Amino acid sequence: MIEGKRINDRYKILDLIGGGGMSNVYLAHDMILNRDVAVKILRYDAANEEEFHRRFQREALSATSLTHPNIVSIYDVGEDQDMHYIVMEYIKGKTLKQYINEFSPLTPARSVQIMKQLTSAIAHAHENQIIHRDIKPQNILVDHEGDVKVTDFGIATSLTATSYTKTNSVIGTVHYLSPEQARGGTATNQSDIYALGIVLYELLTGELPFSGESAVSIALKHLQTETPSIRALDASIPQSLENVVLKATAKNPLHRYASVEEMEEDLQTVLSPSRSNEKKFAPPIDDDETKAMPVIKEPLPIGDIANTKILSQETGKIEKVEPAKNHKKKKKEPKAGKKKKSRGKIWGIIIASILIIILAAILLFNLLSPKQVEIPQVANLEVDEAIELLETSGFTIGETKEKHSEDVEKGLVVETNPKAGLTRVEGTEIDLYVSLGTETVPMDDYVGKQIDQVTSFLENSDFKFRVVSEESSESEGTIIAQEPSGGEEVVPGETEIVLTVSQGKSYGTVEDLSGYNKASLKGYEQRSGFKIDISEDYSDDVPAGEVIEQSPDANKSLELGGKIHVVISKGPKEKESKMYYKTINIPYEPIQLGDKQQVRIFIQDKTHTMVEPFAEFTITEDTTYKLELEITEDQPAAYRIERDAMRIDEQTIPYDKVEE
Amino acid sequence: MVNEDRVAFIEHPDRFKLAILADGMGGHNAGDVASEMAIEEMRAYFLNASLTQLDSKETKEQWMLETIQSVNEKIYTHSLTNESCKGMGTTLIAMLIDGQDCLIGHIGDSRVYYFTSETVSLITRDHSYVNFLVEYGEISEEEAANHPQKNFIVKSLGTESSIEPDFYELHLEPASNVVICSDGLSNKLTTEEMAAILTLPLSIDEKGKKLIQLANDSGGEDNISVILLANDEEV
Numbered sequence: 001m002i003e004g005k006r007i008n009d010r011y012k013i014l015d016l017i018g019g020g021g022m023s024n025v026y027l028a029h030d031m032i033l034n035r036d037v038a039v040k041i042l043r044y045d046a047a048n049e050e051e052f053h054r055r056f057q058r059e060a061l062s063a064t065s066l067t068h069p070n071i072v073s074i075y076d077v078g079e080d081q082d083m084h085y086i087v088m089e090y091i092k093g094k095t096l097k098q099y100i101n102e103f104s105p106l107t108p109a110r111s112v113q114i115m116k117q118l119t120s121a122i123a124h125a126h127e128n129q130i131i132h133r134d135i136k137p138q139n140i141l142v143d144h145e146g147d148v149k150v151t152d153f154g155i156a157t158s159l160t161a162t163s164y165t166k167t168n169s170v171i172g173t174v175h176y177l178s179p180e181q182a183r184g185g186t187a188t189n190q191s192d193i194y195a196l197g198i199v200l201y202e203l204l205t206g207e208l209p210f211s212g213e214s215a216v217s218i219a220l221k222h223l224q225t226e227t228p229s230i231r232a233l234d235a236s237i238p239q240s241l242e243n244v245v246l247k248a249t250a251k252n253p254l255h256r257y258a259s260v261e262e263m264e265e266d267l268q269t270v271l272s273p274s275r276s277n278e279k280k281f282a283p284p285i286d287d288d289e290t291k292a293m294p295v296i297k298e299p300l301p302i303g304d305i306a307n308t309k310i311l312s313q314e315t316g317k318i319e320k321v322e323p324a325k326n327h328k329k330k331k332k333e334p335k336a337g338k339k340k341k342s343r344g345k346i347w348g349i350i351i352a353s354i355l356i357i358i359l360a361a362i363l364l365f366n367l368l369s370p371k372q373v374e375i376p377q378v379a380n381l382e383v384d385e386a387i388e389l390l391e392t393s394g395f396t397i398g399e400t401k402e403k404h405s406e407d408v409e410k411g412l413v414v415e416t417n418p419k420a421g422l423t424r425v426e427g428t429e430i431d432l433y434v435s436l437g438t439e440t441v442p443m444d445d446y447v448g449k450q451i452d453q454v455t456s457f458l459e460n461s462d463f464k465f466r467v468v469s470e471e472s473s474e475s476e477g478t479i480i481a482q483e484p485s486g487g488e489e490v491v492p493g494e495t496e497i498v499l500t501v502s503q504g505k506s507y508g509t510v511e512d513l514s515g516y517n518k519a520s521l522k523g524y525e526q527r528s529g530f531k532i533d534i535s536e537d538y539s540d541d542v543p544a545g546e547v548i549e550q551s552p553d554a555n556k557s558l559e560l561g562g563k564i565h566v567v568i569s570k571g572p573k574e575k576e577s578k579m580y581y582k583t584i585n586i587p588y589e590p591i592q593l594g595d596k597q598q599v600r601i602f603i604q605d606k607t608h609t610m611v612e613p614f615a616e617f618t619i620t621e622d623t624t625y626k627l628e629l630e631i632t633e634d635q636p637a638a639y640r641i642e643r644d645a646m647r648i649d650e651q652t653i654p655y656d657k658v659e660e
Numbered sequence: 661m662v663n664e665d666r667v668a669f670i671e672h673p674d675r676f677k678l679a680i681l682a683d684g685m686g687g688h689n690a691g692d693v694a695s696e697m698a699i700e701e702m703r704a705y706f707l708n709a710s711l712t713q714l715d716s717k718e719t720k721e722q723w724m725l726e727t728i729q730s731v732n733e734k735i736y737t738h739s740l741t742n743e744s745c746k747g748m749g750t751t752l753i754a755m756l757i758d759g760q761d762c763l764i765g766h767i768g769d770s771r772v773y774y775f776t777s778e779t780v781s782l783i784t785r786d787h788s789y790v791n792f793l794v795e796y797g798e799i800s801e802e803e804a805a806n807h808p809q810k811n812f813i814v815k816s817l818g819t820e821s822s823i824e825p826d827f828y829e830l831h832l833e834p835a836s837n838v839v840i841c842s843d844g845l846s847n848k849l850t851t852e853e854m855a856a857i858l859t860l861p862l863s864i865d866e867k868g869k870k871l872i873q874l875a876n877d878s879g880g881e882d883n884i885s886v887i888l889l890a891n892d893e894e895v
């Protein structure tokens with residue numbers, strides 16, 4: 001039991017709120033920031049799994065960079081002894097799975113609303129090069145406002161690809177697994193799109209499109225079975241919305257949305273009345289699909305191209321055979337007529353003969369006339385392969401033209417004219433279109449322009465773009481750099497322009513520097529970004545070495561790199577002083593002549609106080625003593641002469657009284 | 661690392677022998693509890709089995725099916741009633757040996773290989789996700805070997821209330837070897853490598869050690885267990 005414990009002295013575990021095969025999620029309290037958080041603790045003994053450790057850290061940390069209203073924020077990733085944990089935003093609510101179980105089927109409007117939030121979240125992740133890989137309603141939370149938030153970004157891979165699976169484990173849900181993931185391929189943005197399509201299916205119907213007794217049978221359906229029609233379950237769902245599911249869950253990733261943004265855009269208008277008459281989405285038939293349809297265990301002997309060729313030829317054969325069948329049927333009819341009546345016998349024979357002649361003629365015509373053949377699919381083939389295939393099918397090659405194509409690699413065949421799949425007589429000239437690759441345009445140069453103008457222009461173009469800000473001496477909003485740079489040839493739909501925009505000058509707040517000395521000012525200079533300009537002055541109040549005054553004052557704002565003038569104390573200023581000389585006569589007045597008399601002289605001046613005697617001596621006769629005092633302007637000087645403890649002279653000499 | 665593999669070779673008062681291997685399922689889910697339970701329950705059922713239960717081919721299969729189902733139920737119940745054992749399970753190879761004739765009950769991805777002087781054959785078909793995809797022709801052997809889910813099994817003892825084991829029969833030729841192993845070995849060694857070791861002029865004991873050593877040398881992150889039978893001799 002972990003409840004009540006503290007992780008890293010910071011997160012107090014309060015309550016188990018969820019759990020899966022690989023982790024448990026707890027409600028916890030962050031004692032430092034005083035807030036509730038969700039802590040996901042991995043159920044995994046990763047004590048000495050270096051690789052796992054690094055991977056987990058990297059992937060969980062990369063997800064911390066995602067900030068989006070529909071993504072559960074990650075606050076912290078760490079470990080306490082052998083326990084790996086992730087600290088996340090705590091969402092009160094339920095998982096989308098629970099929500100579906102409770103409210104399904106959802107209306108198209110509500111489903112689309114949820115999907116818009118999900119696509120927006122995933123689009124943000126993809127922009128940051130993070131693929132979720134495991135989108136499913138169990139990983140989506142619904143808060144009390146009904147907004148959804150996606151969680152568990154990218155963690156799926158660090159768990160499956162490492163030693164967790166070195167020991168056996170029963171496979172998790174495969175209901176949302178894309179065909180390419182089922183095959184063990186790498187998950188891509190398109191895999192996330194596939195999972196989103198399955199989630200939409202589930203929102204609309206409350207059911208899963210592919211179910212089965214085992215993970216294997218479900219995985220096989222992902223690979224082999226077309227996505228079932230949701231309109232078959234509920235015909236009130238608009239075709240346009242079903243099309244989103246069908247397009248997102250196309251078997252071939254290339255037939256799905258090119259990006260989640262595209263799916264998001266589609267969802268924006270999917271329920272608008274203008275789209276009510278949309279046709280049902282059908283993925284284009286391609287070589288891949290021809291290959292995928294039959295479940296064949298042995299590898300095909302020659303490969304895709306040969307396979308396509310064989311299929312085409314067979315199609316040709318069938319068409320050739322059909323008319324012959326018709327003849328047989330027609331031949332029988334006159335025979336039947338012959339039996340009917342003897343009176344009609346001759347007529348019958350005549351008619352039959354004529355028919356036979358006509359039919360024979362037709363037959364002959366058919367045999368002599370050129371064969372009707374289906375134009376084979378040659379897209380994505382090399383030109384010479386395409387020509388060979390077309391010629392084998394009985395066609396001749398017409399013109400070879402060039403055109404731009406987004407899907408077909410440069411140099412390969414894009415399409416034919418007439419198009420593949422149409423039937424034409426043998427010998428027909430077929431034109432080939434060869435791909436020039438994607439159309440490119442020279443990149444405009446935006447450096448020096450204002451971001452606002454450029455943004456509104458780019459928003460209406462096919463370019464994607466991203467703006468980063470940077471401090472610079474240029475005025476705020478001026479574009480200072482761009483990538484790709486001006487003049488470069490680019491494909492608008494595939495290019496993300498990164499514009500670097502000046503933030504203008506940056507300002508900071510000046511601190512109160514009183515009490516700082518030269519060393520601490522140096523530190524402040526480094527950490528604040530301001531420059532410190534030091535001068536010195538005397539001060540009676542501020543100890544030497546410390547700041548007396550500063551300009552600008554504390555809490556004023558100043559551009560970074562600007563100067564703060566600081567005056568440092570040299571201590572109190574030296575006082576003006578004057579010398580005072582006096583010769584004092586000390587009479588010898590003993591009680592008994594010959595006794596020594598003790599004389600003590602006290603002085604107070606710049607360097608002396610009256611506390612200790614300045615001089616001490618004995619006399620045996622009248623003595624003169626030369627007094628020397630240094631009087632400062634702020635304090636009068638004084639002296640006192642004692643002889644055998646008797647005060648014989650005492651005076652105070654103010655500064656003013658002394659002449660130079 | 662906790663050893664989640666368990667093996668046993670048990671001799672019945674009558675002529676029968678039973679070789680068992682169980683590879684428990686990992687993490688905090690008490691895989692070692694499951695494999696331990698599988699072995700001990702199988703042992704108890706086997707030692708209490710009567711001669712008539714094991715005597716003929718039909719009764720053998722009947723006995724094996726009922727025994728595995730009972731053991732499954734025990735492990736499953738234990739996993740439900742003990743929080744720390746939630747979700748535990750194990751693979752199972754139970755090979756009942758009657759002279760030269762063997763009956764194998766199989767669940768999961770532990771394997772039985774049969775080696776004669778000329779041939780090598782993998783007797784069991786893994787109940788693993790990727791193996792099924794291979795058998796359905798969806799992925800190649802090569803793709804399977806690199807599949808991220810290659811160690812996911814779709815059937816295991818003790819994770820569900822009912823179980824259907826697969827059965828295989830094997831008639832041992834003279835001078836043949838049987839290798840029963842957990843995926844710790846079969847993930848690391850090819851059949852050729854195993855065959856090479858088995859033909860070395862070593863004692864059966866040394867051959868077994870050699871197999872494990874070679875698998876450990878090539879990674880060996882997982883527990884490795886091997887039962888090596890030469891004709892009807894055990895290690």
